[in-house]
Amino acid sequence: MRPNDLPDIRDLPLFRSMDEASFAELMNAAYLQKFPRQVDLIFEGEPADFLYVVIEGCVELFSRHAGRETTLGMVVPVSSFILAAVIRDAAYLMSGRTTEASRILMIPSENIRAIFEKDGAFARAIVRELALDFRVMIKEYKNLKLRPGIERLANRLLRLHDQTAAAGSFMLPYDKKTLASILGMTPENLSRGFATLKAYGVDVSGNMITITDVDDLRAFAKVNPFIDQ
Amino acid sequence: MRPNDLPDIRDLPLFRSMDEASFAELMNAAYLQKFPRQVDLIFEGEPADFLYVVIEGCVELFSRHAGRETTLGMVVPVSSFILAAVIRDAAYLMSGRTTEASRILMIPSENIRAIFEKDGAFARAIVRELALDFRVMIKEYKNLKLRPGIERLANRLLRLHDQTAAAGSFMLPYDKKTLASILGMTPENLSRGFATLKAYGVDVSGNMITITDVDDLRAFAKVNPFIDQ
DNA sequence: CGCGCTGTTGATACGTATCAAGGCTCGTGG
DNA sequence: CCACGAGCCTTGATACGTATCAACAGCGCG
Incomplete structure (x- = not known):
């Protein structure tokens, strides 16, 4: 990881308020990887092993069903995706692929959950993030339905x-x-x-x-x- | 509030793990009200003053736009609704009305947020609840789109x-x-x-x-x- | 250069909404 | 107690929104 990426990550609403030790622990367990464009990162149905953070580039979240495919969201720097699946320790409900060359931070789910259990500030940050994402999703749903x-x-x-x-x-x-x-x-x-x-x-x-x-x-x-x- | 309602509320995933004092504080600030059918409880666009819990009956969540109306969800006992708006201290994104005679618990948002700030177990319970609701919403969105x-x-x-x-x-x-x-x-x-x-x-x-x-x-x-x- | 992909346009078919009419149930008031 | 009216549900005719299939132009890249 480049040293000048850390501040960007630390500054995310999700990580901003957690304590220094927890953040260091998370970053210690994390991988930063570069991917070319059109690389599949996650597959709908697989267990959520990592929380992803897009540092650079772009990730398309999509889903396939019965021969159709639809885009569920585009993730641009700097933000995370599939937090809900990580928290619930469940399967991804979307697939994800890079649409351009990207640098992606991958944080193992167990580390997220472990620190979520012991760092209250992190838990609260996750609440705010999820509530926001949820509301964005509701708007998309209404948009489509109305x-x-x-x-x-x-x-x-x-x-x-x-x-x-x-x-x-x-x-x-x-x-x-x-x-x-x-x-x-x-x-x-x-x-x-x-x-x-x-x-x-x-x-x-x-x-x-x-x-x-x-x-x-x-x-x-x-x-x-x-x-x- | 009837004494035998409390255990049902306490047993909700949202309230199960919080400490006794916090729960008592919340319940102390809450109102339990009976409503006939077809009563409007919340209006899209208004500030989220209360978190609602359906104890008995049924609540329909819906939205209107450009002369159309669509149902966004049905809430049956015992569960809460519009948690995300309460947490974000934002406007409701849906309206809600009873579809039958109902008993509804109304917990002021400030109390929810105050206890959320100080009770880590409650914050974690909210995370799990929101993550679950979010995933349900994603599924509905995919259902509609695919x-x-x-x-x-x-x-x-x-x-x-x-x-x-x-x-x-x-x-x-x-x-x-x-x-x-x-x-x-x-x-x-x-x-x-x-x-x-x-x-x-x-x-x-x-x-x-x-x-x-x-x-x-x-x-x-x-x-x-x-x-x- | 030519291949493949994106984007456009046209013809057509399908999914869905709208409008209209009628049957049915059920609650209410005479 | 019955009659009436309101609302729900169904069915048909029609129109609209959207997808599919096909053809082709433009562009970028190997």
Whole structure:
């Protein structure tokens, strides 16, 4: 592990408040590994042997069923994934693979659980993290259950727009195929979605998106703070 | 509060391991109230002032958006709901109403958070509870994203069948309109779903369901332990 | 250079929602 | 006690959202 990675990890909400000894113990047991892109890290159904932290790169969480595949989330630096499975000492409910060359910290589950049992501050940090992740998940669920695909797309574009507060334009952080899978639609449908959003002030040129009339798009998207935030 | 309710509450995974003093403190601050059916308990968007525990009856969690409404969960005795919002000291992401006459325990959020801060065992119990709820939510999300409505119905029937390990028959625990909303489909579609499942050994007569050929239905449903379990 | 992948567009089919109508049950009030 | 009305459920006709299949353009990479 590079010495200058440690502060980033230590600064995560999950590890920030735990005591120094516990953190050192965790880091001592952990592995930092580099992976090329498109490497499978975890498989749905396998026991949760590690908690993962993405230090650099990107990890796609996905699931397959009956010949279909869907993206459940994208993990970007610096954050952890599959905490719930580690805590419950259960099987992963998602598979995960790198989408680009990545550096990943792997912390053995037993160490997480051991320190969780003895360090109250860590337990509380896990609570806050899980509660937050849970609420994000609820929003995604409502998003899918209450909105048609094109509105999910419009809202996602608005979120990306707001995150990169820059001028009018931003880059999609992943290819359109992946975006379609995140939104729960086919690539063909996403393409048509972009076409109809043109009328609401969305210009697409490759991965570059320009929103020329944010208010118009916002009205179309039916923004809802308890789904989108 | 009736004295014989306390053991049931104390025995919940959430409260089981906390120390006696903390539990007494919580119960001291709590209210136990009776509500008729169809009473709104919480409203999406309002601050999470209470943690709720259903002692008797049933609570439906739901959300509205753009003229639509969908059921996000049914809470039956004895369990709590909206723990995540309480912990994050945030707004409810769901609304909740009784579907029948119910007795509900209401614990002020501040008390939950205060004891969470000082009782490590309680913090750990919350972790385990949240992690479990989170995993249930992930499964629901995958269910919705990866399966068509009729397969969701088939799997739900199989789950109800397995829960009430009785002979071949069981009663739907709620009316079909609600079941449709849980499954993310319209009542009309649910009705047609039942009709096509007849061919796979599902007999419907009012709220009484009889599964005559479990294996056949199971094959049709494409059961997946990482969605259904 | 050509292969393969992504993305687009069109034609078509399927899943699902909507609208409408009618049967049924059940609770209420005459 | 019956009659009525409200709500649930079902069924049919139709429209819409979305997926599938196919073809092709553009691009990057070996």
